[in-house]
Ligand code: NZQ
């Protein structure tokens with residue numbers, strides 16, 4: 001296991017009715033800006049519940065943060081924050097609203113060009129406004145991590161950035177708030193969480209036995225509970241387990257001391273930037289092909305994954321690896337998420353475009369061994385058609 005430092009300051013308030021406790025987490029004198037997306041929280045009552053839990057607070061609102069939040073929209077919000085001397089942000093929504101709010105928190109106090117925050121992957125951040133979140137879609141882990149992904153629509157650039165100041169102060173995780181999610185978004189969230197775990201687990205052995213077992217526990221839980229979230233949409237325990245899985249999948253815990261991959265994510269981000277395909281769907285397409293092409297480098301962990309997660313113990317090594325990759329693909333498909341580019345009407349002409357974008361974004365040495373080159377990505381994408 002490699003040396004590591006682990007620090008995660010986000011306070012989690014988990015369970016039914018926890019929005020009621022929000023006032024205890026925000027200083028009374030705060031000037032709050034409540035940020036949200038396309039309006040689902042106004043239709044399903046979450047907005048009203050949050051407002052009722054904050055009587056006497058000075059609260060303004062900013063809506064319209066879109067899925068795959070855009071720099072262009074977020075800069076409008078930065079103006080609102082600056083004009084009104086907002087000093088606390090409250091993100092109510094899914095990963096896009098939370099990520100967008102992280103950008104706003106940093107950009108509002110940034111003295112130079114705000115896009116530099118993204119362009120430097122967060123390195124120029126010196127200060128950020130405090131913020132909390134009310135999570136409505138379990139998927140990204142953004143509610144308990146310090147990362148965000150922002151899209152510059154005009155240049156079709158989707159990039160991640162991180163900074164220690166971007167952990168939420170608190171996050172409210174009430175599984176009942178996910179009941180109104182369309183099945184497609186639940187499925188996207190299950191696939192996204194699954195791939196977060198895989199990106200930190202399915203690399204090469206590093207003797208991180210605890211991390212491996214945590215990761216396998218999360219994967220097994222997703223395989224067990226994911227389909228139930230579609231067939232039994234009002235089952236509290238199913239939603240509670242999925243929500244906690246998503247948070248633990250990307251809050252840093254399982255990734256400490258072990259190598260990490262993230263090539264599937266970086267390729268997926270480019271596909272979304274070019275074709276607006278949902279994040280989870282890009283991962284469902286790229287991951288099976290990525291594992292297949294890199295099966296030699298990932299052999300030991302692929303065999304461990306095959307045995308411990310899918311119970312595949314018979315056949316030779318190649319057969320077990322083939323079966324594990326097929327099981328992964330079938331799991332995504334069983335959640336209603338197709339795993340081929342053609343299923344989304346995306347043809348081979350996307351391949352040179354993705355390669356070009358990766359080069360522009362200096363994503364030319366991806367993966368746990370930094371050996372995932374644009375040429376290798378090209379062969380992966382050919383297998384995704
Ligand atoms: O915008 P509203 O009206 O709220 O509707 C949203 C949106 O249309 C809807 N929704 C959310 N909660 C709902 C609901 N509808 C009904 N009931 C509810 N309770 O769901 C739609 C999708 O929301 P979005 O926030 O875009 O989804 P998700 O949470 O999957 O976030 C995806 C974004 O997160 C980034 C992705 O790249 C993408 O931009 N990621 C962020 C990460 C991070 N910060 O660590 C890591 C991830 O790998 C990922 O890259």
Ligand code: ZN
Pocket residue numbers: 140192193196265279
């Ligand atoms: Zn993801």
